[in-house]
Amino acid sequence: MPVYNLKVNGKSMSVDADPDTPLLWVLRDELDLVGTKFGCGIGQCGACTIHIDGAATRSCLLQISSLENTEITTIEGLSDDGTHPVQVAWKEHDVPQCGYCQAGQIMTASSFLKDNPTPSETEIRDAMSGNLCRCASYNRIEKAVADAATKLA
Ligand code: FES
Numbered sequence: 001m002p003v004y005n006l007k008v009n010g011k012s013m014s015v016d017a018d019p020d021t022p023l024l025w026v027l028r029d030e031l032d033l034v035g036t037k038f039g040c041g042i043g044q045c046g047a048c049t050i051h052i053d054g055a056a057t058r059s060c061l062l063q064i065s066s067l068e069n070t071e072i073t074t075i076e077g078l079s080d081d082g083t084h085p086v087q088v089a090w091k092e093h094d095v096p097q098c099g100y101c102q103a104g105q106i107m108t109a110s111s112f113l114k115d116n117p118t119p120s121e122t123e124i125r126d127a128m129s130g131n132l133c134r135c136a137s138y139n140r141i142e143k144a145v146a147d148a149a150t151k152l153a
């Protein structure tokens, strides 16, 4: 199998894998970065959201062969110590219930706020609408994203 050189959370890593292996599999099974979750595997739930060059992207749909020369960031790399303003707002608003969807939610929110630091309620709702939460913590997610925007301002 070919070897791919990836940059994940600021570190260079080599992975031996078939070219069409999804990044989500590589993160969880090869690199032991299990904060990124498998939900649907078909791009529909957002549980696997990570950043590619800062943009929120679904890792279940990305083939490893397309990722050399990109910056991959997972929830483990969003901050060294859980103090990214989105993570702080998440704790203050006590957002997680079962927690399963939360890494994906936080990665979507952090990318969104970088592009739109002063969002309206509607913009927040639209930006987060592709990340499903089976515990329905949507109200707290929206409040935490709005609060994180004020922290980032
Ligand atoms: S696991 Fe990737 S979008 Fe659901």
Ligand code: FES
Pocket (backbone or CB within 6 Å): 096, 097, 098, 099, 100, 101, 102, 132, 133, 134, 135, 136, 137
């Ligand atoms: S907190 Fe349980 S799925 Fe979202």
